Amino acid sequence: MNWRVVFRLLGVLVVGTAVPMILPILWALWYAEWDSLLGFSATVGLMGGVGLVLMRLGKGQGGSILRREALFVVAVAWFVLPAFGALPFLFDGTLSSPIDAYFESVSGFTTTGASIMNLAATDIGKATSFWRMQSQWLGGMGIMVLFVAILPSLGVGGKMLFKNEVPGPITEGVKPRIRETSLALWKIYGVLTVAQTVALLVCGMDLHFALGHSMSTLGTGGFSPLPSSIGELQKPSVEWVCLVFMLIGGGNFSLYFYMLQGERRALLRDTETRVYLGLVLICSLLVALTILPRHHYDVHDAVRHALFNVISVVTGTGFASEDFDAYPSFARNILFFLLFIGACTGSTAGGPKLFRYVVIARTLMLHVGKTFRPQMVTTIRVGRQRISDETVHGIFAFVCLYFLIFAFGALAMSAMTPNLETALSGTIACLGNVGPGLGQFGPMGGYGDLFWPGKLLMVALMILGRLELYTVLVLFVPTFWRR
Secondary structure: OOHHHHHHHHHHHHHHHHHHHHHHHHHHHHOOOHHHHHHHHHHHHHHHHHHHHHHHHOOOOOOOOOHHHHHHHHHHHHHHHHHHHHHHHHHOOOOOOHHHHHHHHHHHHOOOOOOOOOOOOOOOOHHHHHHHHHHHHHHHHOHHHHHHHHOHHHOHHHHHHHHHHOOOOOOOOOOOOHHHHHHHHHHHHHHHHHHHHHHHHHOOOOHHHHHHHHHHHHOOOOOOOOOOHHHHHOOHHHHHHHHHHHHHHOOOHHHHHHHHOOOOOHHHHOHHHHHHHHHHHHHHHHHHHHHOOOOOOOHHHHHHHHHHHHHHHHOOOOOOOOOHHHOOHHHHHHHHHHOOOOOOOOOOOOOOOHHHHHHHHHHHHHHHHOOOOOOOOOOEEEOOEEEOHHHHHHHHHHHHHHHHHHHHHHHHHHOOOOOHHHHHHHHHHHHOOOOOOOHHHOOOOOOOOOOHHHHHHHHHHHHHHHOOOHHHHHHHOHHHHOO
């Protein structure tokens, strides 16, 4: 392990992550929140000091970062940066427990949206509230992807950082150079955020709520300063805007780039996108038909709430237009099923991603066909893309490992939660970076009453899910540390 390279990159990441805290500082100044101003200023100062020390330790170390160092930096950064992000919660008095503050910060950076706060009772300032939502925006597209975009000095090492953080089984560059790819993705991400902010301003939101909710939406995070999430506003126009941009956030951002380059049919030709939209429509229709007789006597309301909550869950955003935990069991079971899915590869959503399930379905169909045609040549294709046997094996291995971790996590959580439904839904909601589950962890509930070992377990699951397991688990392989 080249520790100088590791220290240099970690130092750059720590200093760079302090820069976005300028916005909460401006928020604190504007709203005269002096405790928050001191808290964020102290955090920026501390991060700057620690980052400079780390950069000093790595001084004089040039060259490219190799795969092992890239894996280590990505994994460690996702544990360390949320620790700094938690400090404002402690410094301004929003939270008193370091574990609670770390949980909230990890939930933000991983775009999970699980919260230990009772927003109806917690005295949270606008600056701190804005930071919660901003952290999800940073984590949505990926911290490493941002730094690869703005730091040309990373060179070949940037490609390693990019591939180890961007979720999905196949990472295709939309440009020949990884730095240009990263910059293109962040430009699209930024433009969409501005577009949603403008749309929410038109709907009557002030700038704090509009920009904050746009960051939570495009990052598919789901943090909101409203105790009952988006549904508290009782504004259908706001729900429709968030609904559309959640759907966009769950799509493949590389395909959006292709469309901007003139390939207008890029989305329609993509098999995963078609499955994504079909899944949303079918599940929304089933939920709407289920809740219409019992919860909503207006078809428009039923369709709106069904679409909103289905898209929120499948994209892992975690917003709620109403308490879907109170839905009839069939609708609740559909939403529970969607917790295991995830949206598209290359999106800001969590979960295993639909591409993997499409490949598994195609593979199973071919193997069923071989029972009566054993000489049949099995070639897995998704759209125009031929999937290699190595990729298929990797997908099956990932999904098996994913469900194995889920099983052990749920078993551990069952010892700390009131019932199995709460344990199962909470575990998969954190591992899939969705946030709200069912029962105690429902959209109107939270994780605040969870015993502290359970909170730390959920923190580990959130980071594992965000980095798609291997980047963290490889650190526990003995051969990783050998020369």
